[in-house]
Amino acid sequence: MAGKSLSGQVKDKLIQQALERKLKKLGSEQQETNPLKARSDIPETWCRFDQYPGYKQLQIIYKGGAQFGIASPFFRVHEGIAGATTRIGGRTYINYASYNYLGLSGDPRVSAAAKAAVDQYGTSVSASRLVSGERPIHRQLEAALADTYGVDDAVVMVSGHATNVTTIGYLFGANDLILHDELVHNSTLVGAQLSGAKRLPFPHNDYAALDKLLGEQRRHYERVLIVIEGLYSMDGDFPDLPQFIDIKQKHRAFLMIDEAHSFGVMGNNGLGLREYFNVDGKVVDIWMGTLSKSLAGCGGYIAGESALIEHLKFLAPGFLYSVGMPPQVAAPALSALAILKQEPERARLLQARSDYFLSAAKAAGIDTGLSQGIAIIAAITGSSIGAARLSQALFDKGINVQPILYPAVPEKSARLRFFISCEHTEQQIDETIQAYCEEM
Secondary structure, eight states, X not given: OTTOOHHHHHHHHHXXXXXXXHHHHHHHHHHHHOGGGGOSSOOGGGSOGGGSHHHHHHHHHHHHHHHTTOOOOSSOOBOSOOSSEEEETTEEEEEOSOOOTTSOTTOHHHHHHHHHHHHHHOSOOOSBXXXXXXXXXXXXXXXXXXXXXXXXXXXXXXXXXXXXXXXXXXXXXXXXXXXXXXXXXXXXXXXXXXXXXXXXXXXXXXXXXXXXHHHHHGGGOSOEEEEXXXXXXXTOOOOOHHHXXXXXXXXXXXXXXXXXXXXXXXXXXXXXXHHHHTOOGGGSSEEEEEXXXXXXXXXXXXXXXXXXXXXXXXXXXXXXXSBOOOHHHHHHHHHHHHHHHHOTHHHHHHHHHHHXXXXXXXXXXXXXXXXXXXXXXXXXXXXXXXXXXXXXXXXXXXXXXXXXXXXXXXXXXXXXXXXXXXXXXXXXXXXXXXXXXXXX
16 A cells, blocks of 8 residues: 555565465365365265165174074064063064053053044144144143142153253253263253253262262353153163252252153152152152153153243244144043052052062072163173074063163173063063073
């Protein structure tokens, strides 16, 4: 520019040179991170589903199973009600692969409730509940769940997995921290990822480690959520709830409990972890559960204070933008909940049968890991191949139990997972333990 001093011109030139170097470096970095810069075509692996790493891994598993003569234990077609027994391929099996803990899926009263709901409301509510999908059966079920937990209100959603994803994903954000047991369900992990919050796991059921972690981290975040489960589905053990309540109060954090597997099976009347430890439902901020296990339906629920539930019903995407729960799903869940309360002996019998199975397994030298003898018993085999072979051998003997393989669990922790029903008999359990030992 005319009239600019020599020093000013030198300064402008230096700035220009620095800018050019920065742009050149940025272009170089972009080329390094974008492999398409160096080639004119699009790689096959980027436009074919059969080139996805996950699909390739499945093919390796299938080939490995075929080499060892192991048939796939997955997607077996059950031809009727799956309870303590089931029919597959025209044969009756003792069944340990069902969440039908209380035998209420298939109970004539529960089925009748579903049929009546279809007759009255049709097979779909045909809209989001916020606009035109609300039906009396929704509010009846939610009121019954809230009453069961001793809290203000509840909301039901069409998927248990989506319940965790949308609740955690919506309520928490980038300035928040989510601390969870290292063995929590995938739905919690996905919800935490969606939220954008910082996520830190703590050792399984280790409340002292959680307390230490909060002591180090709490002051760095706005909201903090602690997530634990009532009954862990892979191991069949549960947390010391009063200790976690003390810690959440000490550090002014939210506590969320996933009761997918504990509700209906724990406590003297089957009312879950809250009843087992005799705590006030209001001291836990978020109660989550599913309708697909003890309650013989499908979907999930959140129970808690009014502000939480109203907030979710108006703003959580997984509820707001989803069709309302079908009436033939809500009605049987409500019926199952009523029967659970009227017939607490179902939960007590389930607990007795579970304890019988665990005691017999331990007496036979079976490694049951952390299982506490409530509804879920693990039998650790130590390898995925061993678990798959054993599952197939038991299936050949008329016993249906699923293997849990790597990467769902660490390879050395591969196992068979036995879901117990109140309808299992001691004779069936004895037969199962005997067959297991023979095949091992």
